[in-house]
Amino acid sequence: MGKSRRGVRFQHRPANIDAKNSSSESSDASEPPSPTKAAKSDTVAGAKANAAEYKKKKETFITRTIWTFVMIAGFFVAIFSGHLYIIAIVTAIQIVSFKEVIAIANVPSRAKNLRFTKSLNWYFLATTMYFLYGESVIYYFKHILLVDRVLLPFATHHRFICFMLYMMGFVFFVGSLQKGHYKFQFTQFAWTHMALYLIVVQAHFIMNNIFEGLIWFFLPVALVITNDIFAYVCGITFGRTQLIKLSPKKTVEGFVGAWVCTIVLGYGIGNILMQYKYFTCPVNDLGSNIITGLECTPNPAFSPEAYQLPSWTHIDRTFNIAPMQFHILILATFASLIAPFGGFFASGLKRTFKVKDFGESIPGHGGITDRMDCQFLMGLFAYMYYHSFIAVQKSSVGDVMEMAITGLTVVEQIEVIKGLGKYLYNQGELSERVLNILNAELLARR
């Protein structure tokens, strides 16, 4: 959240080489005369220009640093204030980010002032958000929604309602197609969908991470920030070999060094977060904050298990390791090796549209999208990983009863009682006598 320094990342170079480099990147035109040469030919003017440039750089650096701290402070205040505040912040970020991404595709055709294009973009955003928030709310607050008479139809027909809302937008779009503007309108349509898919859908998974427990939100965010910082530090210190053609300033040494550092630091951060139920518990109460805390039976991933080294090591020692400590390594590795490609992708997009930043939402930093590109990808990965390897199948007695009562016939319900009895008997949890009574009595019911 706001600590990466994309502009000067990985490798330190003198300012004028930087400038030359970025100008040759941003366009395919022939190289402009090198500023180094120009400075030599007129020393006095050069010194003045350098001083002015230095002053400007310093100002930018100060603004940037101040805003970095403002963002970090805001982030921590939100984390401690409770889940609703974090959700509000993620929502705000996704809306601004959507706006920024929509805007850059709009640049080349700004002249063509089609009346409804902009409204339609926002309509699709609203529909998508309604759909995704609805999905989350239905999933996590089913027990509240299913009881409420007014909300019930919205819950049971949620997908259909959203589909029809989307269809209205679609029909309107097709109806508003105007001869001579097809290319612009279809590009806008495709681009809106791309932005929805890249930003809003991914942000949805981040929301769900928040609901599953703050650690699944905080740890991925922290890992990406850590990786960003250490890619910069390691790049300056050891950077030599270029990593990717797209971004000449990124080096293999920065990439690998940051990986090692992210694992070490991420391991530390993860171990601290694991100690607090406020971070590990899923959100069962939206009013909770750092003071009220949260209560739950923690996920088994957070409970230490006994591990022993293989026998050939001849070290007979038992280690108590929580599975989460292995999971942190994998999350840190993704944050270091794959998530940066989200950033490279964004860089490529910016080059394509010939813009330096996605916007000017954060003073000194550029647009919000510039700071978030890797976060979205990381959040999606955390979601997938959590649900595939960590989440325990949650079901309550109420869920099972609801399923049996609403979905089965009486005969089938009796089958369930018999089947569960048989299962418990096999597990040694019920005596044979009870099983026999169950079977006999249920066979002869009424």
Next chain:
Amino acid sequence: MGKSRRGVRFQHRPANIDAKNSSSESSDASEPPSPTKAAKSDTVAGAKANAAEYKKKKETFITRTIWTFVMIAGFFVAIFSGHLYIIAIVTAIQIVSFKEVIAIANVPSRAKNLRFTKSLNWYFLATTMYFLYGESVIYYFKHILLVDRVLLPFATHHRFICFMLYMMGFVFFVGSLQKGHYKFQFTQFAWTHMALYLIVVQAHFIMNNIFEGLIWFFLPVALVITNDIFAYVCGITFGRTQLIKLSPKKTVEGFVGAWVCTIVLGYGIGNILMQYKYFTCPVNDLGSNIITGLECTPNPAFSPEAYQLPSWTHIDRTFNIAPMQFHILILATFASLIAPFGGFFASGLKRTFKVKDFGESIPGHGGITDRMDCQFLMGLFAYMYYHSFIAVQKSSVGDVMEMAITGLTVVEQIEVIKGLGKYLYNQGELSERVLNILNAELLARR
């Protein structure tokens, strides 16, 4: 499936006016000299040209008609041969359609021969198809997969595996970005995703419709074809007022007339299909065909219920109407009023890329996509409508047992037995004696 006549739909006009019209649509350039005038100035050459044109038109019409019948015959053979054949056909259609849609975006940049772009498109298609087919198979054949030791991890980690497969493609794409080709590569990337979303995702819902019962596949397809034909017939007969700027040949009269006809004919087709369990039953056996048939307890939507007219009509008669007969009207209305916008959307796309058809897969008809544009949208609607209003909550004894065994503790499992016993007692299905024995024995277990 293949009876619409996009080229000459809705309104009959003399060939030369048609030609003039379409040339002014396909480009924004000034109008060419009218062929009518040219024909007048040189009558002999004009007559010859007309004869040649007529001959060519006739040939096209014959080819088209033959292939229409070939397709209809193939469609019915597949329907009667069984579900696997239909799924194979839908799969083939979606792959060819994907190929066609990818190809039209490739036209303007065909010169730039980037080595991996094409492979990457197919990789994304394969990944998406693996994901979506997997989802369907897991949903409908869970009871088989969960037992198999080899398939189990593929089922439980399906989404994570697909996410990682996708990420590999994504990283490869970013790594293969080449300076000077950004615009082309990003356009390809966006376009591939658009095609996946428009074709493959929608075809996935059509597959699921097949699994839910052949009627949910056959009826929507038949409604769209009926609507296409009657839009043409009504357009010729009454067509006067232009419907939409995008397609000058479509008229309000054709649109409304086709709506009425689709409702009437759709009602007939639906009522016939409803009589056969082969169409109404979900697929519980993939080896079934029209001869072996299918067996199930039909969805209540197919069972007639007694309806009475409101009292103010003073008609005291009871009507036996199956809810499905109302549902048909809604499906027919969507097929008539909304699904055609899928076709208009495709027309717009074709105009944007200045192509007449998406391809030449079907002789006389153009590309497969040209025939399928409305079908995809209709299939998605049928899926949404079915799952929101018609599907009954399906759960089996196995589902409930799985949920109780994997998700509950022993104490909770015993709670379920007690709770279900109590519920059955309240429903009058268990005697008090059995309930008491249950409670006493379970309390004192082992």
